[in-house]
Amino acid sequence: xxxxxxxxxxxxxxxxxxxxxxxxxxxxxxxxxxxxxxxxxxxxxxxxxxxxxxxxxxxxxxxxxxxxxxxxxxxxxxxxxxxxxxxxxxxxxxxxxxxxxxxxxxxxxxxxxxxxxxxxxxxxxxxxxxxxxxxxxxxxxxxxxxxxxxxxxxxxxxxxxxxxxxxxxxxxxxxxxxxxxxxxxxxxxxxxxxxxxxxxxxxxxxxxxxxxxxxxxxxxxxxxxxxxxxxxxxxxxxxxxxxxxxxxxxxxxxxxxxxxxxxxxxxxx
Amino acid sequence: xxxxxxxxxxxxxxxxxxxxxxxxxxxxxxxxxxxxxxxxxxxxxxxxxxxxxxxxxxxxxxxxxxxxxxxxxxxxxxxxxxxxxxxxxxxxxxxxxxxxxxxxxxxxxxxxxxxxxxxxxxxxxxxxxxxxxxxxxxxxxxxxxxxxxxxxxxxxxxxxxxxxxxxxxxxxxxxxxxxxxxxxxxxxxxxxxxxxxxxxxxxxxxxxxxxxxxxxxxxxxxxxxxxxxxxxxxxxxxxxxxxxxxxxxxxxxxxxxxxxxxxxxxxxx
Numbered sequence: 001x002x003x004x005x006x007x008x009x010x011x012x013x014x015x016x017x018x019x020x021x022x023x024x025x026x027x028x029x030x031x032x033x034x035x036x037x038x039x040x041x042x043x044x045x046x047x048x049x050x051x052x053x054x055x056x057x058x059x060x061x062x063x064x065x066x067x068x069x070x071x072x073x074x075x076x077x078x079x080x081x082x083x084x085x086x087x088x089x090x091x092x093x094x095x096x097x098x099x100x101x102x103x104x105x106x107x108x109x110x111x112x113x114x115x116x117x118x119x120x121x122x123x124x125x126x127x128x129x130x131x132x133x134x135x136x137x138x139x140x141x142x143x144x145x146x147x148x149x150x151x152x153x154x155x156x157x158x159x160x161x162x163x164x165x166x167x168x169x170x171x172x173x174x175x176x177x178x179x180x181x182x183x184x185x186x187x188x189x190x191x192x193x194x195x196x197x198x199x200x201x202x203x204x205x206x207x208x209x210x211x212x213x214x215x216x217x218x219x220x221x222x223x224x225x226x227x228x229x230x231x232x233x234x235x236x237x238x239x240x241x242x243x244x245x246x247x248x249x250x251x252x253x254x255x256x257x258x259x260x261x262x263x264x265x266x267x268x269x
Numbered sequence: 270x271x272x273x274x275x276x277x278x279x280x281x282x283x284x285x286x287x288x289x290x291x292x293x294x295x296x297x298x299x300x301x302x303x304x305x306x307x308x309x310x311x312x313x314x315x316x317x318x319x320x321x322x323x324x325x326x327x328x329x330x331x332x333x334x335x336x337x338x339x340x341x342x343x344x345x346x347x348x349x350x351x352x353x354x355x356x357x358x359x360x361x362x363x364x365x366x367x368x369x370x371x372x373x374x375x376x377x378x379x380x381x382x383x384x385x386x387x388x389x390x391x392x393x394x395x396x397x398x399x400x401x402x403x404x405x406x407x408x409x410x411x412x413x414x415x416x417x418x419x420x421x422x423x424x425x426x427x428x429x430x431x432x433x434x435x436x437x438x439x440x441x442x443x444x445x446x447x448x449x450x451x452x453x454x455x456x457x458x459x460x461x462x463x464x465x466x467x468x469x470x471x472x473x474x475x476x477x478x479x480x481x482x483x484x485x486x487x488x489x490x491x492x493x494x495x496x497x498x499x500x501x502x503x504x505x506x507x508x509x510x511x512x513x514x515x516x517x518x519x520x521x522x523x524x525x526x527x528x529x530x531x532x533x534x535x536x537x538x
Contacts (some may be wrong), residue, residue: 022378024440039281043512044512060285084346106478122524131517131519131520133518134513134517134520135516135517135520136511137512137513138511138513138516139510139511139512140510140511141511163513163514163515164512164513165512168279168511168512168513169511200333203531203534205531205534205535222281223499234501238407238409238527239527239530239531239534241408241409241530242405242407242408242409242410242434242437242438243312243313243433243434243437244403244407244432244433244434244437245408245432246432247404247407247523248403248404248405248519250517250519250520251400251403251404251519251520251523254516254520254524255523255524255527258507258508258524259531260324261508261510262472262474262508262528265472265474266474
């Protein structure tokens, strides 16, 4: 067993580079830290490129099954505990991290695959972004579009906050508003475009949702970009009963997404 | 104008003590930092005990109205900018902070005043707690019970995350489960006790909610305490359509709270 101990090792240098968002995007990969996330990625069918682990992780009987599965997927690279901790962004990476391929759904493929899409316009808080993705998966959404100006979805804090949800939904990010609007006209012809808008006339529970849709949620401080708002076929608002001016973006997305799911379940009964 | 510059000044020493949760509770007060929160507290009818501000804040024409209102409420105490920054917990306290009385609703008063109560069992993340309170207010809830083991609601991060909502809802905290169960039997006779429970038979949108209710939301990792669960007259669950085991506690609370509001609005139409 060859155990890397130096940060000057080429594999470690490469891994370190991937901790910068720009380099991850160039390589089309992201990083998973810790056993739970890696198990979730395996279950979700992610493509593993490299797995970095400590000798102690390798030796633990509790990890035997996971490692047998990972061996079929990627090279196992051993490194010293100290080096892993230096490299990882979580305080306790639990002895293992992996480099995984970004799943890429381009253009028509994405809109064919994803019936219920959540579009996020400049959502900046990583915890919020992660919670939104987790909730979207839970509510049966199958696509996420994060427009330029949103936090990188493959940021460690976002990934952790999705609680494994990131492996169960098609993701597109760094799309400009213009690129999205072109796609909308050319490729998303069957999707109803919905905007959550505090000025809307219709409450979110009054609208009858179509089975294919794109729900747009805006930046918390500024709401949706006006240009996106004008394109929306349907605008809906969540009633505010108390002395509060707005909802957290993750809360707004959740309330509407689960209303859509509730309507579908009521219909199917 | 007497401007305090020393942290050894008695008023500053007292203020510093209040940054510890235990001391705040003993005095029955909490601290607000920054202009926006203080304006929200004024609008919400909070009782001010002291206001600490910098000479620059006093001199700014933009603050004239606020200061005229505050003068009627409490002593204005001037301190140097440097001292304010040392004392406050936010990086930029914007020249002003205030000590405000905790609103106390005890026993029967609380249950008379609050028709729709959200009970939080060991919610620990301050951001989550703040978002839950903000959402509860938005959905028309009028009472919060945070059981022992939950984060202190008068923690600065919680207060800020409520976005002013904290002044529009009756709050009880640090109640033990036993104390709550006694009150429930003796004082909350008209309230329907509801539990969000992943094992429930009934979906949250199938249940017909009563106008007086207590909705119990559990700790994210462990859910509701089993003893609370057995007391619930009604158990409801949010459907999970995707490969996700649970929802964020703030999301779960939001989805149910807005379903309750939606039902009420549909009935009143």
